[in-house]
Amino acid sequence: MDPLEKVRLGNTEVKVTRLGMGGAPMGGLVTDAGANIANETLKQAYEEGIRYFDTAPLYGSGKSEVFFGEFLSTLDRDSFTLSSKVGRLLDRTDTPSEDPIYRNPPEVKVRFDYSRDGVLRSIEESLTRLNLDRIDVALIHDPDDHYEEAIDTAFPTLADLRSQGVIGAIGSGMNQWEMLADFARNADFDCFLLAGRYTLLDYSALSEFLPICEENSISVILGGPYNSGILASDLGKNVTYFYETAPQYVIEKAKAIKSICDDFNIPLKAAALQFGLLHPAVAATIPGARHPTEVSENVEMASLNIPSELWKELKSKSLLPEEAPTDDR
Secondary structure, rough: OOOOOEEEEOOOEEEEEEEEEOHHHHOOOOOOHOOOOOOOOOHHHHHHHOOOEEEOOOOOOOOOHHHHHHHHHOOOHHOOEEEEEEEEEEOOOOOOOOOOOEEOOOOOOEOOOHHHHHHHOOOOOHHHOOOOOOOEEEEEEOOOOOHHHHHHHHHHHHHHHHOOOOOEEEEEOOOOOHHHHHHHHOOOOOOOEEEEEOOOOOOOOOOOOHHHHHHOOOEEEEOOOHHHHHHHHOOOOOOEOOOOOOHHHHHHHHHHHHHHHOHHHHHHHHHHHHHHHHOOOOEEOOOOOHHHHHHHHHHHHHOOOOOOOHHHHHHHHHOOOOOOOOOOO
């Protein structure tokens, strides 16, 4: 598999490398790396050949966008693809929002806003934090409790910007696939970012969501390919799954998958990263990274040649569904 191959998002002219870089860790997800390490990590990603970067106002209440901008603004703007998100605004305040996930966020209060003015303001403020003149892909972020606003207001606003050429592709980013499937049926989206729902441990998006996307030429970008850490760990202590302590049955399944990977001398991390990319609806996967070495390892894991027999063995042991695509394209 060539993780640095560039593919189109939907029917647009926007191209992404199949391996991208997720921006949540840059916002201080779980641990705060700091500006210097963030810059070195982004530089390493670019030097490795990664040309797709994803961020959001939510990630560290703007910190991720600032760190991304400090590096990306030094590059030829046409040499990379950038996605960010709308749906949350950051208001300066003396009583900032408490955030149990992101470390040391700025003093802002985060609020949902999917209105036309909110979407336009969100993009403008993102561009300021990024110190860039455009965002290539705009994603409606986490509209779980705001379906009507997202489909009736946020989507038409982004569609207008797309028709004007201000944005190259539009989509939505969520941790659930069900609402994204509704979006696919009811509006002209180019791509969806789905986190954690098409992995070695959770393939709930396989039977309904991914076929709908394929039928409608909507590209899927996979976030959280390691399910927040368990598939990138040694499965010892403090294993996390969807940012919480992993249940024992999940750990046991991960160990069973790892055992088969070990039989083929393939790291669990490589299988986790490549599995999602084997589905024809999936354009890219965007694991995060907190350090340059993690970027290099992601590229290495995505580049390994995984024998088809490994996938067959996982299916024979009922550790993967038989219908999951596992042929390298």
